Amino acid sequence: MTKPAQRTFFQRLTRYYAFFTLGFAAFLVSLAVLEKEGMPRVWIGYMFMFATIVLYASIGLVSRTSNVSEYYVAGRRVPALYNGMATAADWISAASFISLAGSLYLHGFDGLAYVMGWTGGYCLVALLIAPYLRKFGQYTIPDFLAARYGGAQGGRAVRLFAVTATIVVSFTYVVAQIYAVGLIASRFTGVDFSVGIFLGLASILVCSFLGGMRAITWTQVAQYIIILAAFLIPAMWLSAKHSDNPIPQVAYGKLLPQLSAREAALMNDDKEAQVRAIFCTRADDYQRRLDGLPYSWETGRASLQHYLDNVRLRNASLLEIRNAERALIAYPKNADDAVAIWTALRDENVARSRRITPHAAPFPGATAEESDIKRNNFLALALCMMLGTAALPHILMRSYTTPSVDQARVSVFWTLFFILLIYLTIPALAVLVKYDVYTALVGSDFAHLPTWVSYWANVDRANPLISIADVNGDGIVQLAEIAIDGDVLVLATPEIAGLPYVISGLVAAGGLAAALSTADGLLLAISNALSHDVYYKIVDPKASTQKRVTISKLILLGVAFVAAYSASTKPGDILSLVGAAFSLAASTLFPALVVGVFWRRANGYGALAGMATGFLVCQFYMLHTNPVLGGSAADQWFHIAPISAAVFGVPAGLLALIVVSLLTPPPDARSVALVDYVRRPE
Amino acid sequence: MDDRTHWDKTRRLTAILLLAWLLTGFGAVFFARELTGLTILGWPLSFYLAAQGASLLYLALIGIYAWRMRRLDRQLRERA
Numbered sequence: 168m169t170k171p172a173q174r175t176f177f178q179r180l181t182r183y184y185a186f187f188t189l190g191f192a193a194f195l196v197s198l199a200v201l202e203k204e205g206m207p208r209v210w211i212g213y214m215f216m217f218a219t220i221v222l223y224a225s226i227g228l229v230s231r232t233s234n235v236s237e238y239y240v241a242g243r244r245v246p247a248l249y250n251g252m253a254t255a256a257d258w259i260s261a262a263s264f265i266s267l268a269g270s271l272y273l274h275g276f277d278g279l280a281y282v283m284g285w286t287g288g289y290c291l292v293a294l295l296i297a298p299y300l301r302k303f304g305q306y307t308i309p310d311f312l313a314a315r316y317g318g319a320q321g322g323r324a325v326r327l328f329a330v331t332a333t334i335v336v337s338f339t340y341v342v343a344q345i346y347a348v349g350l351i352a353s354r355f356t357g358v359d360f361s362v363g364i365f366l367g368l369a370s371i372l373v374c375s376f377l378g379g380m381r382a383i384t385w386t387q388v389a390q391y392i393i394i395l396a397a398f399l400i401p402a403m404w405l406s407a408k409h410s411d412n413p414i415p416q417v418a419y420g421k422l423l424p425q426l427s428a429r430e431a432a433l434m435n436d437d438k439e440a441q442v443r444a445i446f447c448t449r450a451d452d453y454q455r456r457l458d459g460l461p462y463s464w465e466t467g468r469a470s471l472q473h474y475l476d477n478v479r480l481r482n483a484s485l486l487e488i489r490n491a492e493r494a495l496i497a498y499p500k501n502a503d504d505a506v507a508i509w510t511a512l513r514d515e516n517v518a519r520s521r522r523i524t525p526h527a528a529p530f531p532g533a534t535a536e537e538s539d540i541k542r543n544n545f546l547a548l549a550l551c552m553m554l555g556t557a558a559l560p561h562i563l564m565r566s567y568t569t570p571s572v573d574q575a576r577v578s579v580f581w582t583l584f585f586i587l588l589i590y591l592t593i594p595a596l597a598v599l600v601k602y603d604v605y606t607a608l609v610g611s612d613f614a615h616l617p618t619w620v621s622y623w624a625n626v627d628r629a630n631p632l633i634s635i636a637d638v639n640g641d642g643i644v645q646l647a648e649i650a651i652d653g654d655v656l657v658l659a660t661p662e663i664a665g666l667p668y669v670i671s672g673l674v675a676a677g678g679l680a681a682a683l684s685t686a687d688g689l690l691l692a693i694s695n696a697l698s699h700d701v702y703y704k705i706v707d708p709k710a711s712t713q714k715r716v717t718i719s720k721l722i723l724l725g726v727a728f729v730a731a732y733s734a735s736t737k738p739g740d741i742l743s744l745v746g747a748a749f750s751l752a753a754s755t756l757f758p759a760l761v762v763g764v765f766w767r768r769a770n771g772y773g774a775l776a777g778m779a780t781g782f783l784v785c786q787f788y789m790l791h792t793n794p795v796l797g798g799s800a801a802d803q804w805f806h807i808a809p810i811s812a813a814v815f816g817v818p819a820g821l822l823a824l825i826v827v828s829l830l831t832p833p834p835d836a837r838s839v840a841l842v843d844y845v846r847r848p849e
Numbered sequence: 850m851d852d853r854t855h856w857d858k859t860r861r862l863t864a865i866l867l868l869a870w871l872l873t874g875f876g877a878v879f880f881a882r883e884l885t886g887l888t889i890l891g892w893p894l895s896f897y898l899a900a901q902g903a904s905l906l907y908l909a910l911i912g913i914y915a916w917r918m919r920r921l922d923r924q925l926r927e928r929a
Contacts, residue, residue: 276881279899283874286904290870293911294863298918416901420892527896529881538882546878553874573922576915583908594900765860846856848922 215672220370227374230382238379251581253387256684261347264681269653271597284549288556293579297566301575316771332755344686345734355675390680397677405664415595442647446520453513461502547811555749558756561692619662694723754781754816773828781820788812
């Protein structure tokens with residue numbers, strides 16, 4: 168496309184999205200008016216859910232295509248600014264939107280490792296990878312690795328390995344996104360969890376199935392606008408409420424010292440100490456029961472049974488009998504069950520008996536050593552998130568879609584800019600909500616809890632987002648009596664700020680947009696790896712372009728259903744594995760991608776050895792040290808948590824790549840020519 | 850300027866910016882405890898650096914890279 172043509176295209180896009188933003192604002196205002204007129208809350212939830220899904224589907228319908236270049240790389244004509252916006256939406260997942268603020272609320276300074284890691288990673292993308300991928304100018308990440316490390320037979324093995332890594336990394340991630348879609352849909356509209364999943368899936372599919380990368384790109388830009396509005400409006404409102412300054416990123420600096428003062432006051436409060444002591448006793452009690460197994464399980468069960476018989480005999484009230492029956496049903500089924508349940512309860516009570524840690528204090532620890540371990544883990548985690556960001560196929564894939572190398576570099580700048588609009592607000596939001604909870608909720612009367620507390624306590628009864636109980640029976644809320652799930656923070660902000668329900672609906676729509684946009688990108692990354700790299704490049708290189716796109720669409724459909732099915736089984740551990748996906752991506756793909764550009768001598772054997780070593784070291788460390796996967800925390804090296812396994816995986820992969828490359832013959836002329844080609848400017 | 854010098858300059862720029870990237874992250878985190886006492890405009894310095902300062906610096910690094918590389922590319926085109 169020529170320069171003037173690019174400019175008119177950019178102007179046209181800007182006009183479209185300006186109209187879209189205005190239309191969306193009008194939609195919000197009209198819903199707000201309808202709410203005033205008495206439209207029920209459920210309907211507002213439905214309206215948001217369906218309006219946004221129909222919107223995404225229609226963008227997909229308008230951008231439908233069967234052209235290979237349009238389907239895989241949006242015709243390589245997405246202007247840097249819009250590519251940045253789309254990548255930002257691609258990047259901001261349900262975890263960023265909903266859980267990150269909560270994690271900062273719960274962990275204070277230590278949670279900032281994610282903010283630093285997920286923004287710093289873009290430096291690596293911009294400096295080391297994106298411009299060179301764009302210059303290379305093919306379709307997928309395995310494409311680049313296979314061409315660079317080609318050789319006589321190596322290309323196929325490298326490609327297959329890269330495809331496997333892409334799929335392993337993206338699949339865990341996409342299941343988590345679809346899981347979040349189901350969660351948000353079911354919480355806000357009351358539909359069943361699995362119905363929510365399939366509604367979300369429908370919109371993902373109409374979009375990516377019909378138009379591939381092209382449809383996804385234009386949908387993601389629209390989704391970004393919704394995400395931004397959904398995140399900023401409540402945060403700004405809350406900020407204005409507490410500090411008379413509607414810019415939360417600036418305002419929370421003033422609140423932070425006030426919050427610290429409040430924390431200090433609460434730390435020395437007698438009532439707080441009393442509640443913590445009660446939790447401590449409860450934890451001890453569970454420990455005693457655990458020590459007395461299996462005998463303690465039998466006596467516990469017998470005494471509950473005895474109590475139930477007693478209640479029945481003396482003809483007590485129905486409620487009392489019910490409660491006794493319920494207690495018996497909830498009792499562990501056997502001694503093994505009891506170990507699991509009582510250990511969890513003991514840990515929960517131990518956690519709640521701890522003193523509060525100041526929000527702004529870096530690496531709080533009882534001893535200097537403990538504090539050092541926390542600092543090292545912070546560094547390791549931030550580094551892994553950075554390296555992982557620079558190796559996520561669905562993000563890197565987007566550098567192919569810009570018109571030129573220069574635009575690819577500028578696009579990374581815009582990507583981080585748009586991500587920062589959200590990410591700089593997240594620490595602010597955490598402080599604002601914390602300040603609200605510490606000053607307004609703590610110390611209030613149990614009889615007059617704010618409505619948002621009771622509302623969110625009842626939304627999901629199995630795993631309450633916030634639970635609050637008068638533990639010491641004084642009728643006044645103590646901080647230690649509040650158990651809060653991080654996820655409630657963003658979802659409840661509109662109510663905490665005292666905004667109408669429309670804004671709650673908007674926040675749900677934003678969360679949905681965040682999850683859907685990321686899921687879109689990931690599904691495309693997986694199906695492209697399968698259709699382009701496996702089918703077209705290996706199985707049937709003579710396939711017509713028409714056939715390639717059709718196969719791609721069919722694979723997309725299949726992958727989407729498998730992912731949705733996996734999400735509908737509600738795998739609890741999948742969420743904890745998402746962080747692991749970053750380490751895995753970094754260890755496997757990062758060394759091969761970067762060394763491929765910056766070191767001519769690297770060859771196919773080295774790349775294979777590097778990818779395999781990185782993958783295995785990372786995998787080994789996670790299996791070895793993650794209790795969820797059957798390892799033990801005692802085996803950690805330098806006390807580094809399993810989520811940061813890439814700290815070992817990346818250097819190991821790098822070392823293997825270099826050593827094996829030097830031991831084997833240099834790469835052939837074609838590979839060297841490719842390196843020179845991607846380095847040369849356009 | 851030929852391809853060779855262009856690549857050398859690109860490499861030097863990349864190395865300098867990578868060093869800045871490393872120092873930003875490492876410095877802000879490693880010395881966070883030592884910086885807690887300091888405040889700028891009411892912000893505790895270490896918290897500000899980790900929450901916003903480092904990220905803004907990262908954005909600046911990417912901006913500088915895109916700007917310098919555009920100039921470098923143009924120089925090469927003009928000489929050729």
